[in-house]
Amino acid sequence: MLLTILISNFAGHILLERFNGVPSEERLHWRTVLVKLGADNLKGARNEELFVSSQKSVHIVFTMLGGVCIYIVGKDEYDELALTEVMFVITSSIKDACGKSPSERLFLDKYGKICLCLDEIGILENTEKDRIRRLIGLKPPNPTEI
Incomplete structure (x- = not known):
């Protein structure tokens, strides 16, 4: 089971989080553990270098991508190998949504599109980058409808 996807900046501020089957009383614990794990290990790391714990x-x-840190927590069938594949799909989708490896500002500018990507990925229902790109295609609202 995929439990958590958490994205933060280097200062440890949470930019985006998704919990699946994690009780609300445990969420603060996971936020703290993941941010501390990143602070201890991601200094001096290369972009998209994967770390396992x-x-x-x-x-x-967990990894860093541009100016953000991405953490994925899983159990049972979501071992390190499966989580590595999930990480590849997530980082590819974020880079596609932003057009490059995102800074924190670019990540926040493209926040809505990134959330759509994560929603389309779901629990690994869609792992094809091109299909995700097609599914999140949004049309801008017609000014006369507003």
């Missing part, structure tokens, strides 16, 4: 019975894969 385990805590209790869960697996954690």
